[in-house]
Amino acid sequence: MNVVIYPYSIEHSYIKKYKKLFRYNIIYFMCYGNILPISHQNDNDDYCTFTDLVDGKISFDDFDTFCIIDKVPDENELYKIVEFVCSNGKNIICVEEEYLDQIEKICKRYNVKLLQCNYETIEIPEKKWNYDSEIIGIDIPVVAVMGIGQNVQKFDLQLYLRSRFIDKGYKVSQIGTKKISGLFGLHPLPDFLFNTQYSDVDKVYAFNRVMKDVSMQEKPDVILLGA
Template sequence: MNKEKVIIYPVDSEYLPFLKYSNLFEDTEITGCYAPKGWFYVNKKIQVSNDRVITIQDINECKDISTFDALWVVNSNGDIDFETTILPIIQQAAKENKAIRITRSLTNEEYKMCSEVCEQYGSLLSNEEKTYISSDSTPRILNINTPVVFVFGIFEHTDKLDTLLYLHGGAKKAGYRVKTILSRKNETDIRDFISFPDFMYDRRYSDTEKILYFNHFLRRMELDHKPDIILIGLPGEIMPLDDKHNGNFGVIPYLVSNAVHCDYAVLKLFHNFYDSVFAEKLQEICRNKFEIDINAFAVSNNMIDAASISTSTLKFYTSDKKPVALDENYYFNHINGVGESLCDHLILTLQNLGKYRMV
């Protein structure tokens, strides 16, 4: 079956993890990546799956639109004006009867403008999937029989998504049926990926309701799809850094850890905060706050500028340098200090729990 050829826009660091693991995409072939003129990533070469290299191009250079089937509008970190920078690109593609796929967060008014453009030119418009709350109002926690894996971080910018995609691909390659709840929106065509549920951010619901809804959501997914393993990426942080930088006070991990028991947990650390004494303190925090034992610490490529913690704006840098003195419980690029992979450790741990079938 021929894959749908798509171009991705606007691309920056927000979308790079999906490009890195684009070999997981089922029905899509990424033929080009674009960004607005002047953005940092324009003309940058990035390595994607299977050692391919893609150059992110200026969107103004996208002249021959006959080379793709669909325009995919995604989320980005950079500020961008919708009407002047996104809508004209959608209009250009719609005129040529290209499909428009939107996983970018839009206001109702912005989405209405997209719909009107596509309707005008007869172009197909598709939006992100919606996660619905279960109609089951049973006020109790239901048992989840499938092994559940958490990937969460000490704070934001710890590359949780990268580890989630890695574990998903590794477990699937090993022969397991995997369902993964991403730590953000699902911006792929992978049916086994699910966006983190919107209702967990909805202020109309109490924390108690969110715990119950998330638990019932997982149970329904378990019954419908019968996975061998469920991966869950937890947005946010496990705790505030200080009074200025508190994130959301670790609320999401707290709610999710009350909704479902975790069988294996990976905690992502900053590249410059990974020593064993510090990690032991984090292990104690996770036990006391979430009743979770950390099975593996994964060191991110991202470094936090410690000096910026005392300021109003945090600064982050990246490093590809392998941390020194990694032991068997610490993983960098998903390999620990003795050369073992994080995915192998995950599968072996679950098998030893007696809940997991051998393949």
């Protein structure tokens, strides 16, 4: 599947850097607000803007799916772009759930597909523990990437480690910190970790069971965990 990534900015440079790990073939990185990166003149010709698409400087024949990978400042502008893309027969992927209802309506109007993106790939384990239960041991290495703040390139490091382990021939299971994780073959962090209905103790027990399930079902050589 050939895709255009939108909205692309310097904050999303990890996508370009680890393009080979992405599930689909990225043809263009479409920048938000018609602003190209400063470095674009030194890079390959794979940056574009919405204006380039409207003006025919890039061809609709080059791709079949438009992939929305993050939030945008102007929601109405996004829907305008989606409408234009769908009217030209292109399918949509969107990792931001809050846009899905409106985008689904647009896709139906033009008889194109809103393709499934796995927002939640890990099921909440059935509660079979109490506060005296033991933490279940995991018999394979777990490498955690953690940070104390935002914008510290945790996801970049997660993809770097994934790339290195795979290149060395290891089978990797991975839980990532971004909604886009599924498009790199990672499990997104499960939603129950951010749900106030669950106590912190329950979250610890549940996540321990999640990690054990991943190790048993996928049988990796290593688990990479973003947190």
